[in-house]
Amino acid sequence: xxxxxxxxxxxxxxxxxxxxxxxxxxxxxxxxxxxxxxxxxxxxxxxxxxxxxxxxxxxxxxxxxxxxxxxxxxxxxxxxxxxxxxxxxxxxxxxxxxxxxxxxxxxxxxxxxxxxxxxxxxxxxxxxxxxxxxxxxxxxxxxxxxxxxxxxxxxxxxxxxxxxxxxxxxxxxxxxxxxxxxxxxxxxxxxxxxxxxxxxxxxxxxxxxxxxxxxxxxxxxxxxxxxxxxxxxxxxxxxxxxxxxxxxxxxxxxxxxxxxxxxxxxxxxxxxxxxxxxxxxxxxxxxxxxxxxxxxxxxxxxxxxxxxxxxxxxxxxxxxxxxxxxxxxxxxxxxxxxxxxxxxxxxxxxxxxxxxxxxxxxxxxxxxxxxxxxxxxxxxxxxxxxxxxxxxxxxxxxxxxxxxxxxxxxxxxxxxxxxxxxxxxxxxxxxxxxxxxxxxxxxxxxxxxxxxxxxxxxxxxxxxxxxxxxxxxxxxxxxxxxxxxxxxxxxxxxxxxxxxxxxxxxxxxxxxxxxxxxxxxxxxxxxxxxxxxxxxxxxxxxxxxxxxxxxxxxxxxxxxxxxxxxxxxx
Amino acid sequence: xxxxxxxxxxxxxxxxxxxxxxxxxxxxxxxxxxxxxxxxxxxxxxxxxxxxxxxxxxxxxxxxxxxxxxxxxxxxxxxxxxxxxxxxxxxxxxxxxxxxxxxxxxxxxxxxxxxxxxxxxxxxxxxxxxxxxxxxxxxxxxxxxxxxxxxxxxxxxxxxxxxxxxxxxxxxxxxxxxxxxxxxxxxxxxxxxxxxxxx
Numbered sequence: 021x022x023x024x025x026x027x028x029x030x031x032x033x034x035x036x037x038x039x040x041x042x043x044x045x046x047x048x049x050x051x052x053x054x055x056x057x058x059x060x061x062x063x064x065x066x067x068x069x070x071x072x073x074x075x076x077x078x079x080x081x082x083x084x085x086x087x088x089x090x091x092x093x094x095x096x097x098x099x100x101x102x103x104x105x106x107x108x109x110x111x112x113x114x115x116x117x118x119x120x121x122x123x124x125x126x127x128x129x130x131x132x133x134x135x136x137x138x139x140x141x142x143x144x145x146x147x148x149x150x151x152x153x154x155x156x157x158x159x160x161x162x163x164x165x166x167x168x169x170x171x172x173x174x175x176x177x178x179x180x181x182x183x184x185x186x187x188x189x190x191x192x193x194x195x196x197x198x199x200x201x202x203x204x205x206x207x208x209x210x211x212x213x214x215x216x217x218x219x220x221x222x223x224x225x226x227x228x229x230x231x232x233x234x235x236x237x238x239x240x241x242x243x244x245x246x247x248x249x250x251x252x253x254x255x256x257x258x259x260x261x262x263x264x265x266x267x268x269x270x271x272x273x274x275x276x277x278x279x280x281x282x283x284x285x286x287x288x289x290x291x292x293x294x295x296x297x298x299x300x301x302x303x304x305x306x307x308x309x310x311x312x313x314x315x316x317x318x319x320x321x322x323x324x325x326x327x328x329x330x331x332x333x334x335x336x337x338x339x340x341x342x343x344x345x346x347x348x349x350x351x352x353x354x355x356x357x358x359x360x361x362x363x364x365x366x367x368x369x370x371x372x373x374x375x376x377x378x379x380x381x382x383x384x385x386x387x388x389x390x391x392x393x394x395x396x397x398x399x400x401x402x403x404x405x406x407x408x409x410x411x412x413x414x415x416x417x418x419x420x421x422x423x424x425x426x427x428x429x430x431x432x433x434x435x436x437x438x439x440x441x442x443x444x445x446x447x448x449x450x451x452x453x454x455x456x457x458x459x460x461x462x463x464x465x466x467x468x469x470x471x472x473x474x475x476x477x478x479x480x481x482x483x484x485x486x487x488x489x490x491x492x493x494x495x496x497x498x499x500x501x502x503x504x505x506x507x508x509x510x511x512x513x514x515x516x517x518x519x520x521x522x523x524x525x526x527x528x529x530x531x532x533x534x535x536x537x538x539x540x541x542x543x544x545x546x547x548x549x550x551x552x553x554x555x556x557x558x559x560x561x562x563x564x565x566x567x568x569x570x571x572x573x574x575x576x577x578x579x580x581x582x583x584x585x586x587x588x589x590x
Numbered sequence: 591x592x593x594x595x596x597x598x599x600x601x602x603x604x605x606x607x608x609x610x611x612x613x614x615x616x617x618x619x620x621x622x623x624x625x626x627x628x629x630x631x632x633x634x635x636x637x638x639x640x641x642x643x644x645x646x647x648x649x650x651x652x653x654x655x656x657x658x659x660x661x662x663x664x665x666x667x668x669x670x671x672x673x674x675x676x677x678x679x680x681x682x683x684x685x686x687x688x689x690x691x692x693x694x695x696x697x698x699x700x701x702x703x704x705x706x707x708x709x710x711x712x713x714x715x716x717x718x719x720x721x722x723x724x725x726x727x728x729x730x731x732x733x734x735x736x737x738x739x740x741x742x743x744x745x746x747x748x749x750x751x752x753x754x755x756x757x758x759x760x761x762x763x764x765x766x767x768x769x770x771x772x773x774x775x776x777x778x779x780x781x782x783x784x785x786x787x788x789x
Contacts, residue, residue: 133593135607197618205611208603209595235618240625247629250726255716258633258723274718276637284632285625 040137041559045144046123047450053114056151057436058521060106063099065514066091071493072511093491097166098181100489102154104169105185108297109192110151112435116300117196117234118147120442121203121227123450127549127556128221130212130566130588135205143198150191157184168489170286173259173279177251178266186245186252193242200231207231212548214568218324219587221547221572222317225324226303229331230296237292237335244285251277258282280345287338295334297431298398299327301438302369305391308445309373311545312388313380314583316573319372326365326372333362343411344418352411359409366402370395386460390441393468394434401429404479419489422482425475433471440467440524447528448542452554453535459527466520473513477506544584547572551588597760612767616774619734623778626727630785633719645720646789648713650704654787657700658779664693665776668742668769675762680754683765687746690772694739701732724786731782734775741768 036044069078070091082089091099126134134140157164165185167176176182207228211220220228247258255273259282262275310317317323339347339355373395382388404426407413417423440463448454484503486494493507494500541550552562566588574585594600595607603610634642671686708714708721715725744750745765753761 131593135593135595136611137593197615201611201614201618204614205607208610209600209605209607210593235614236621239618239622243622243625243629246726246730247626250715250722254722254725255714256722256726257716257719258629274716274722276641276719277633278636281629281632281636285629288625 035558038141040133040141042122042126042134042137042140043450043556043558043561045140046119046121048144049114049118049122049147050120052148052151053111053119056106057111057115059155060103060111061518063103063106065518067096067099067103068511068514070096070491072508074492074495094163094166096491097168098158098164101165101168101171101185102158105154105165107431108169108293109189110147110154112297112431112439113196113293114147115439116297116435117203117227117230118144118199120223120300120304120439120446121199121230124446124549125203125224125227126206126210127449127552127561128224128547129207129210129215130548130551130562130568131206131210132560132562134202135209136202139198139202143195143202146191146195146198150188150195153184153188153191157181157188160184170290171248171282172286173248173251173282174261174264174266174271176248177259183249183252186249189245190242193238193245196234196238200234203227203231204235212566212568215548215587218321219568219571221303222306222320222323222327223300223303225327226299226306229327230299233292233296233299233331233334237289237296240285241289244282244289247285248282280342280347283342283345284339287341288335291338291341292331292334294427294430295330297435299330301394301435301442302327302373302398304438304442304445305373305394307545307547308387308391308441309376310573310575311445311543312383312385312391313377314383314544314575315376315380316571316575317372318375318378319368320571320573322368323372326368330362330365330369333358333365337362340409340414343414349411356409356411360406363402363406363409370399370402385444386455386457386464387441387445389461389464390437390444393464394437394441397429397433397437397471401426401431401434404429416485417482419487420482421478421486421488424488425478425482428475428478432475433468437467437471440464443528445543446549447531447535448538449549449552449554449556451532451535452537453531454538454542455527455531455535459523459530462523463520463527467517470513470517470520474510474517477503477510481506541586544582546570546574546584546586548587551586597757597763606763608763608767612770616770619774623727623730623781626723626730627781627785630723630727633723637719641718642720642789645718645724646786648708648711649724649787650707651787653700653704654783657697658783660693660697660700661776661779664690664697665773667693668772672762672765672769675754675758675765678758680751684746684751687742687765691739691742691746694735694742698732698735698739701728727782727786731775731778734778738768738772738775742772 039045039048066078066081075090077089078085078091085091085095122134122140126132160181162180162184165171165176165179165181167179167182171182171185207220207224250256251258251260257273257275257277259279260271260273260275260277261279264271264275306317306323337355337358339351340359343352404422408417408423408426444455444460481494481500481503484499486497486500486503494504538554540552540554543550548566548568551566557563568587569590570585570587572587576583577585593607595605597606599606667686667689671683671690674680674682674686713721715722745768751761753764
């Protein structure tokens with residue numbers, strides 16, 4: 021039996037715009053989210069200029085910021101809030117889950133498509149509308165949200181621009197919900213015959229747990245967004261306490277609400293969200309490590325159990341973001357205990373990855389370099405999180421640059437390096453051509469250096485107590501004087517990091533047309549997606565239905581005639 | 591190309607795709623209303639003593655009781671409509687699905703009179719935290735009722751029910767999934783009624 025690949029002729033719009041093919045939707049997610057990542061990064065470059073050279077006109081785009089060309093505090097706050105929102109909800113999550121999940125998961129489980137192709141398209145377009153609303157808010161008279169990506173009340177209730185943000189979030193949340201329902205059903209239902217749970221590649225496991233986190237953690241934020249919208253539009257006071265004074269007068273609301281309620285609902289989403297950001301990247305890194313060490317991932321089952329446990333625990337650690345709110349020592353004790361427990365599965369995963377390197381014949385190609393860099397970078401990000409997980413040390417570090425350094429190490433040189441690794445690794449599958457190794461290395465090494473140049477000094481500033489939200493980077497504070505000189509260093513690193521992305525952009529564009537042509541399995545990999553043609557066939561992926569005969573990482577099996585044994589070959 | 595297990599169950603999981611999908615969707619709905627119910631608990635604890643009870647006494651228990659009965663009836667009729675399809679009796683399906691839609695509409699009409707009654711007496715979401723959470727919870731629940739009416743109305747009208755002619759089993763599965771959602775919306779009300787009106 022072979023798939024019926026004969027289908028109706030499609031015009032351009034059906035094929036590339038309103039497609040229901042998971043591969044096209046994956047590419048739509050990928051292109052959109054990469055553009056958002058670039059945009060969100062540019063916002064930060066403007067802010068870094070102001071931090072390095074306070075109150076000097078911003079070069080090139082200064083005229084957009086007002087007559088003086090100086091970045092004003094209100095706009096600084098706008099850019100800060102939108103940088104966070106765009107990077108997380110419009111950049112990393114859609115790239116990690118929407119793009120890689122959509123493109124790779126059905127291929128890795130040997131399925132012809134996602135379980136609900138139309139729902140899949142709906143989730144992309146819902147994401148797109150959410151993105152348009154967020155970007156449109158830059159052009160409204162009220163401006164964008166400016167209360168941080170966390171949107172803490174009471175400030176977020178009074179600041180203009182927040183309503184658009186909430187509206188955009190509703191679309192983004194809907195998109196994530198539809199997408200993750202689709203992933204769960206696809207992984208449970210559409211695995212090829214013989215592909216049992218413990219034969220799934222680690223990447224599929226990571227996406228599976230990620231989808232559960234999104235399905236269960238996002239709705240409380242939707243609830244919170246509805247409540248905040250009511251506070252802004254209908255005059256309720258869910259998040260406003262009685263007798264609150266704003267702009268010199270008592271706020272006229274019925275009162276008795278609580279700003280803490282928002283923080284609980286928000287972090288109930290936003291802590292699992294951290295694992296939504298990191299798990300897909302870990303999945304990608306696992307695939308690439310096994311492929312380029314030419315040996316199985318060490319401790320595959322413990323990796324899977326650790327990931328599932330991590331997903332479960334991520335629902336009961338949220339209040340470690342709230343030690344400073346005075347919620348009480350009992351609560352703090354509980355949440356710092358669970359926080360320490362959740363570090364165990366993360367360490368299990370990272371340790372398994374490190375041991376996987378042991379004794380391998382490592383190929384240092386570009387995807388592998390990014391995957392290798394992920395390990396220490398995520399390690400630094402994870403370990404610097406421990407002092408934030410203890411209430412006592414968190415009191416000193418909370419809301420300083422230390423926190424910024426910590427989570428950027430997890431997400432920027434961590435997750436984003438993992439995603440870059442994935443792009444270099446799967447580019448041949450998507451296009452049938454390899455990306456240039458020379459440009460890849462020209463992208464990797466400067467990125468690694470400048471990433472650390474940006475984020476390492478943040479620990480120094482944070483330990484000195486510099487607040488993360490200051491427009492001038494702490495000029496007016498005595499305790500900040502000794503570490504202020506790092507501002508310029510970090511900013512120059514950031515500008516250089518931007519320049520280091522040029523080889524990547526060139527590489528993608530040039531390789532599309534001039535890259536070395538490859539066959540279906542250029543890396544000598546074992547997982548199922550490499551049995552499909554490059555690029556896989558529209559709508560059906562594989563020429564014929566597959567059967568799976570072995571586990572995901574059978575590299576260098578003694579007695580085999582090659583150093584890899586594909587899952588689809590008997 | 592056809593995605594497998596749309597109508598036939600996958601042997602090792604014993605599920606069709608949409609059945610699993612609707613249950614996971616309902617799990618996310620539980621978290622949505624769960625978030626709002628925990629907000630209710632949090633706000634009730636933060637409110638001055640007796641505040642919630644005072645404002646709660648302004649709600650009309652008779653209207654809500656009638657609404658509870660209406661919704662329970664609709665839950666029964668939606669099951670009967672699905673059972674009729676299982677018995678290959680399409681006319682009965684039309685009847686019972688029509689009754690379900692009728693009940694859903696009656697619920698909304700009664701809710702409309704409840705809301706306007708409040709507005710008439712100058713009671714708005716901004717009047718107190720209790721009224722705020724009351725309007726938010728029942729409003730969101732009302733939106734779910736409207737969503738149900740749209741989906742079930744589509745399956746009741748010829749545009750959606752013509753699938754019965756070509757693929758009766760697929761259509762029956764759709765009705766079953768809509769019925770599961772409808773039971774959930776009913777169940778949310780079963781929690782809302784005592785929490786808002788009786789406590």
